[in-house]
Amino acid sequence: MSDDVTVHDPAQPVALIAGDDLSDADPTPGMHRRLASHSEGMWTGTVDTQPETVSGWHHHGDHETTIYVVEGTMRLESGPNGETVIDAGPGDFIRVPKGAIHRESNPGESVSKAVLVRCGSGEPTINVEGPAAN
Template sequence: MDQGRDEVRVARPGDRRPGPGTEGMDRQEAFATEGMWSGFVRTEPGAVSGWHHHGDHESVIYVVTGSLRMEFGPGGSRTVEAGPGDFLHVPKGAVHRESNPSPEPTDIIVTRAGTGQSTFNVDGPAPD
């Protein structure tokens, strides 16, 4: 038996490490393996993240508290909003940015599946 591979692990809040940085977001890594990344992200009220994408990773986001607005698409022209209990799916390579339009912090849980670097900060939205 491969103890590392077959062992169930728990990541408590104090166990989380700083995750890949994007302006306006506090990413905390809970787990990272060769094909998966999972963690907690907090966005403060009124904060807007920098534009970024996740390369070969697709992401699933669960909103725990607050409100999440995500801009994406050509020129950042598309927007979705999600609140507590909602899930979002972000495809591989989709350039986007998140913001928190609510008066309280937004807490989300993110899990990404893919390989290689998981976050790429870019200068702006996808071209028109």
């Protein structure tokens, strides 16, 4: 085993979190997040965004976030005045740095679905008015 891998409890079994066991979490207008697991340092779950819906502005505090788009289209606006825009589709990953103010939207005609993994501490979602100007 590599020296940089820490084994905490090799006898602890893996766990299944069934899709039906996810719970509503971290509300942001325009998005439906569901929590799979939240432990020290990691938050995992899903997000569904209805067609032609734009979320409220928010950030994820001290959490780095990775989004994996499963279905549909996801657009993220960020940066000064929200001028940086990216579009992602099924199979794409999106990285959201900690503290980055952004909002998601679904410009498509079907529900977008994504898997979220956040690593960090503190509140996982903080809703705000919008990004600062240049």
